[in-house]
Amino acid sequence: MASSFLEIGLEAGKRWQELTAGERPWIRIGTALCGEAAGAFEVADAVEAALESQGVSATVSRVGCLGLCFAEPILDVQLPGGHRIFYGNVDSESVSEIISTHVAGGTPITAKALGYLAQEGSTAPVPDGIPDLNKHPMKAWENRIVLRNAGNIDPLDIYQYIANGGYQALHKSLTDLNREETLNEVKASGLRGRGGAAFPTATKWSFLAGNPAPEKFVLCNCEEGDPGAFNDKNILESDPNTLVEGVIIAGHATGATKGYIFIRHGHNGPIDRCRAAVDQARELGFLGENIMGTDFSYEIEIALTGDSYVAGEESALMEAIEGKRAMPRFRPPFPAQVGLFGKPTNINNVKTLAYVPEIVSKGGEWFAGIGHDTSTGTVILCLSGNLKYTGMIEVPLGMNLKDVIYEAAGGMKEGKTLKFLQTGGPLGGVLGADNIDVLLDFEVLRAAGAIVGSGGLIAADDSTCIVDLTRSLIAFCQYESCGKCFPCRMGMSHLLEVLERLCRLEGTTDDLALMQKIGVNMQAGSLCGHGQLGFNPVSSALRYFGPEFDTHIVEHTCPTGTCLEPSYSPAQSRR
Amino acid sequence: MSGLVQRIHDAVYGQTQPTVTVLSSLLAVEDELGYIPKEALEFVAEFSNATVNDVWAVASFYPNFRFDPPAEHVVDVCWGASCHLVGAMNIFKSVLEAAGLDDEGDTPDKRLTVRFNSCLGACSQAPVIAIDHHLAGRVNPESAANHVTCLLQQDGHGK
Numbered sequence: 001m002a003s004s005f006l007e008i009g010l011e012a013g014k015r016w017q018e019l020t021a022g023e024r025p026w027i028r029i030g031t032a033l034c035g036e037a038a039g040a041f042e043v044a045d046a047v048e049a050a051l052e053s054q055g056v057s058a059t060v061s062r063v064g065c066l067g068l069c070f071a072e073p074i075l076d077v078q079l080p081g082g083h084r085i086f087y088g089n090v091d092s093e094s095v096s097e098i099i100s101t102h103v104a105g106g107t108p109i110t111a112k113a114l115g116y117l118a119q120e121g122s123t124a125p126v127p128d129g130i131p132d133l134n135k136h137p138m139k140a141w142e143n144r145i146v147l148r149n150a151g152n153i154d155p156l157d158i159y160q161y162i163a164n165g166g167y168q169a170l171h172k173s174l175t176d177l178n179r180e181e182t183l184n185e186v187k188a189s190g191l192r193g194r195g196g197a198a199f200p201t202a203t204k205w206s207f208l209a210g211n212p213a214p215e216k217f218v219l220c221n222c223e224e225g226d227p228g229a230f231n232d233k234n235i236l237e238s239d240p241n242t243l244v245e246g247v248i249i250a251g252h253a254t255g256a257t258k259g260y261i262f263i264r265h266g267h268n269g270p271i272d273r274c275r276a277a278v279d280q281a282r283e284l285g286f287l288g289e290n291i292m293g294t295d296f297s298y299e300i301e302i303a304l305t306g307d308s309y310v311a312g313e314e315s316a317l318m319e320a321i322e323g324k325r326a327m328p329r330f331r332p333p334f335p336a337q338v339g340l341f342g343k344p345t346n347i348n349n350v351k352t353l354a355y356v357p358e359i360v361s362k363g364g365e366w367f368a369g370i371g372h373d374t375s376t377g378t379v380i381l382c383l384s385g386n387l388k389y390t391g392m393i394e395v396p397l398g399m400n401l402k403d404v405i406y407e408a409a410g411g412m413k414e415g416k417t418l419k420f421l422q423t424g425g426p427l428g429g430v431l432g433a434d435n436i437d438v439l440l441d442f443e444v445l446r447a448a449g450a451i452v453g454s455g456g457l458i459a460a461d462d463s464t465c466i467v468d469l470t471r472s473l474i475a476f477c478q479y480e481s482c483g484k485c486f487p488c489r490m491g492m493s494h495l496l497e498v499l500e501r502l503c504r505l506e507g508t509t510d511d512l513a514l515m516q517k518i519g520v521n522m523q524a525g526s527l528c529g530h531g532q533l534g535f536n537p538v539s540s541a542l543r544y545f546g547p548e549f550d551t552h553i554v555e556h557t558c559p560t561g562t563c564l565e566p567s568y569s570p571a572q573s574r575r
Numbered sequence: 576m577s578g579l580v581q582r583i584h585d586a587v588y589g590q591t592q593p594t595v596t597v598l599s600s601l602l603a604v605e606d607e608l609g610y611i612p613k614e615a616l617e618f619v620a621e622f623s624n625a626t627v628n629d630v631w632a633v634a635s636f637y638p639n640f641r642f643d644p645p646a647e648h649v650v651d652v653c654w655g656a657s658c659h660l661v662g663a664m665n666i667f668k669s670v671l672e673a674a675g676l677d678d679e680g681d682t683p684d685k686r687l688t689v690r691f692n693s694c695l696g697a698c699s700q701a702p703v704i705a706i707d708h709h710l711a712g713r714v715n716p717e718s719a720a721n722h723v724t725c726l727l728q729q730d731g732h733g734k
């Protein structure tokens with residue numbers, strides 16, 4: 001028998017108090033995919049070994065991502081009742097010193113510390129000579145809504161989530177608000193889908209809410225195949241409970257009976273943490289029959305897909321959950337009428353649903369007050385490429401893209417000059433270095449020929465050839481085309497052929513017109529967004545770097561000399 | 576039942592999630608065996624009340640499935656845009672060279688598979704490779720080649 005929500009909250013508070021101000025120091029290590037790639041699991045093992053060999057007692061948690069991926073592996077120490085002190089680029093050797101000097105000895109290693117984060121309620125003095133991490137360029141611009149817990153709590157422990165306000169939104173939605181009022185909060189927030197198309201979320205929900213069918217589904221899309229984007233997987237690794245709570249509230253607001261969270265097979269970090277969050281929610285009575293003593297019953301299942309980028313397209317996603325080839329469906333009928341297994345269905349991106357708990361807790365108007373125009377709230381950007389600081393930041397929409405690059409990300413790596421940004425994944429576009437003085441706003445960026453899309457921002461320096469990168473993006477789109485309709489299947493292959501010709505410096509002046517023609521046909525004749533938007537990488541590259549294409553064609557030279565280097569991508573389409 | 580079919584049986588019937596499909600069954604077999612043998616196509620067809628053709632349609636769509644026994648080790652090299660821009664092509668060159676391969680695929684002695692991966696999900700640490708599914712970021716041509724050489728020198732080969 002599950003305890004009451006009040007009792008669960010008290011227990012969570014007690015446990016949190018014990019963790020942060022009990023007897024033992026608390027060591028947290030960032031272990032999302034970014035941490036893993038930097039060796040964080042080895043560091044975590046080294047921490048446990050050092051504690052054991054030095055006979056020191058401490059709690060060790062493998063948490064998610066703080067966003068400062070460039071400094072990974074990141075480890076922080078919180079002495080009982082104290083502030084958190086962070087160390088970056090930690091290796092197995094420095095671990096031993098951190099344990100003996102800081103954890104056991106109580107003295108931070110000032111020279112090696114990345115920064116500190118002051119803890120609410122701590123009366124300890126802030127450490128001398130260590131910078132405030134909140135003033136780091138990457139954190140200074142942030143407004144963390146979805147990522148509020150990322151890097152702070154153990155993703156495998158639902159009590160830590162609850163101790164930090166978790167599941168209060170669901171409680172409010174179920175007990176203080178009814179279905180319509182919950183939906184109205186989302187409507188007032190102006191929340192728009194973060195999966196690419198920026199469609200108003202409440203409008204989409206109202207289609208499903210208005211369908212009286214007895215069985216209805218909410219699908220959460222974590223396919224995330226966009227190279228350059230990792231925020232969805234990162235949310236699942238850093239704070240899966242936020243997403244799970246969002247999926248439950250979406251179910252309540254739309255009158256759905258079951259939620260599915262859809263992830264690509266093989267990404268075990270996100271999958272395992274998400275599974276744990278669902279299981280623990282069920283144990284505490286947040287899933288199942290009569291949730292929190294109300295008449296709302298709901299389940300969540302995690303569904304896996306094979307490797308397919310197009311499986312992220314909403315109708316292909318339903319095909320994949322049904323166990324078929326991930327090929328998009330014709331519409332109408334739309335998912336809200338005939339969706340998964342023929343039942344009415346609503347599909348949202350991970351980020352979209354992860355905003356919902358905070359919107360319900362703090363009210364739609366609060367959210368609408370953040371952002372710019374009809375682009376309300378924040379955006380979660382994945383910064384990669386030749387930037388000084390790479391990682392993941394959550395900043396208000398309406399921030400200038402120039403500031404993201406030159407302030408938050410610290411500009412380019414030393415000695416490098418920005419040539420262009422690639423934004424919004426392979427169906428997005430590029431923006432030349434002189435054109436990044438634009439606001440992060442769904443409409444503004446689209447008008448500039450780029451999109452917010454999944455939030456990927458890849459910075460290329462001036463040693464990059466635009467023709468070469470465009471070829472690589474189209475190679476991706478061609479490889480991933482599901483093959484159902486020929487304008488996309490053949491269009492992508494032909495575009496790739498042309499771009500390969502340009503890269504061999506064998507292009508002709510007719511080739512540009514040929515690409516335009518293929519692009520027009522793909523846009524007009526393709527069944528899904530993959531083919532409809534698949535010409536974007538080429539058109540935006542031509543828009544900002546037309547002369548560089550001309551140089552390849554007319555002068556038969558590549559200004560950066562990279563085109564003639566061997567280029568690797570899967571040999572041929574898989575379809 | 577042969578040993579192979581027994582393992583296929585156990586993998587398919589061992590699925591615990593409520594929604595069991597052709598795809599989920601194939602993924603379960605892949606997890607167990609590392610590949611989809613002909614016997615599995617037949618087993619999943621029978622189990623799902625589908626034809627072998629239907630099952631093959633699904634299996635052949637997703638490139639994560641392979642249809643012959645896997646090599647001992649697998650190295651994934653990312654060719655996504657983030658990695659491409661910070662030198663992935665040179666990583667390919669050195670990994671393929673260290674493996675003695677010209678293109679993605681298995682080494683003749685089946686010690687190693689090199690795969691091209693379109694995104695390993697750690698773009699902030701580009702260029703990224705995965706060694707037996709374990710991510711390694713910020714690699715350079717030398718360190719990537721070293722990873723491959725270490726794998727190939729590990730004990731337990733030549734069985």
Ligand SMILES: Cc1cc2nc3c(=O)[nH]c(=O)nc-3n(C[C@H](O)[C@H](O)[C@H](O)COP(=O)(O)O)c2cc1C
Pocket residue numbers: 192193194195196197198199201204221222223224225226309310311312313314315347348349350352353528529530
């Ligand atoms: C080829 C293609 C791939 C897509 N991949 C994803 C994806 O990985 N994740 C996602 O959330 N949306 C993806 N989308 C968009 C979805 O179709 C859908 O619009 C989105 O999941 C809706 O969620 P939202 O309303 O919350 O934005 C993709 C679309 C296309 C055309």
Ligand code: SF4
Pocket residue numbers: 310327328480481482483484485486488489526527528529530531532
């Ligand atoms: S546009 Fe491309 S990906 Fe979409 S259905 Fe057609 S072939 Fe498949």
